[in-house]
Amino acid sequence: DIQMTQSPSSVSASVGDRVTITCRASQGISSWLAWYQQKPGKAPKLLIYAASSLQSGVPSRFSGSGSGTDFTLTISSLQPEDFATYYCQQANSFPWAFGQGTKVEIK
Amino acid sequence: EVQLLESGGGLVQPGGSLRLSCAASGFTFSSYAMSWVRQAPGKGLEWVSAISGSGGSTYYADSVKGRFTISRDNSKNTLYLQMNSLRAEDTAVYYCAKDQGAQWLGYYGMDVWGQGTTVTVSS
Numbered sequence: 001d002i003q004m005t006q007s008p009s010s011v012s013a014s015v016g017d018r019v020t021i022t023c024r025a026s027q028g029i030s031s032w033l034a035w036y037q038q039k040p041g042k043a044p045k046l047l048i049y050a051a052s053s054l055q056s057g058v059p060s061r062f063s064g065s066g067s068g069t070d071f072t073l074t075i076s077s078l079q080p081e082d083f084a085t086y087y088c089q090q091a092n093s094f095p096w097a098f099g100q101g102t103k104v105e106i107k
Numbered sequence: 108e109v110q111l112l113e114s115g116g117g118l119v120q121p122g123g124s125l126r127l128s129c130a131a132s133g134f135t136f137s138s139y140a141m142s143w144v145r146q147a148p149g150k151g152l153e154w155v156s157a158i159s160g161s162g163g164s165t166y167y168a169d170s171v172k173g174r175f176t177i178s179r180d181n182s183k184n185t186l187y188l189q190m191n192s193l194r195a196e197d198t199a200v201y202y203c204a205k206d207q208g209a210q211w212l213g214y215y216g217m218d219v220w221g222q223g224t225t226v227t228v229s230s
Binding site for chain 1 (some may be wrong): 142151153154157166167207212213214215216217221222
């Protein structure tokens with residue numbers, strides 16, 4: 001089974017900061033990776049699919065990159081509504097797996 | 108409007124059973140794979156199970172294999188999760204989610220999620 005490891009587990013940042021979250025797969029998954037944002041008490045929201053494709057309606061300050069085993073989610077200029085928990089998820093092979101999550105907190 | 112609405116959650120004793128439902132609307136249900144994803148209190152997301160659009164292929168997390176069964180009724184636009192031999196560690200909010208792509212299962216991510224239904228396993 002493929003394991004997904006995110007870092008950091010949490011990050012404190014200010015509005016306007018650039019934030020980068022890393023996700024590593026235990027084996028190569030090509031570009032079969034998605035990123036989700038979740039706010040407390042809400043369902044997850046798809047941000048990025050196929051490692052770097054921006055989901056329709058998602059602000060362009062969000063971007064994804066990587067292939068194989070190492071991936072990143074970047075928020076270029078953090079906005080108040082971006083404080084949330086972010087998860088990566090591999091869909092290269094079953095069982096699918098999520099990373100443990102990265103909480104983006106207000107500094 | 109594309110929508111998913113889960114139901115069927117509740118309190119059940121260890122060893123008991125429960126069936127979750129997810130009613131879909133606003134899209135051609137049979138064209139898309141569907142998944143169940145759960146989240147234990149204060150924890151991260153855990154993928155549970157997926158099923159192809161036709162229902163002919165099913166997939167499970169190791170933690171639920173042999174105890175949970177995913178199914179769908181395309182005539183009723185409804186996804187199900189039959190949960191047997193429930194354990195305390197199955198306590199979670201269960202979400203159903205729609206695959207975005209009609210092909211290449213999972214490649215395009217899960218773009219529509221329900222609001223979740225809570226399952227509590229406790230004596």
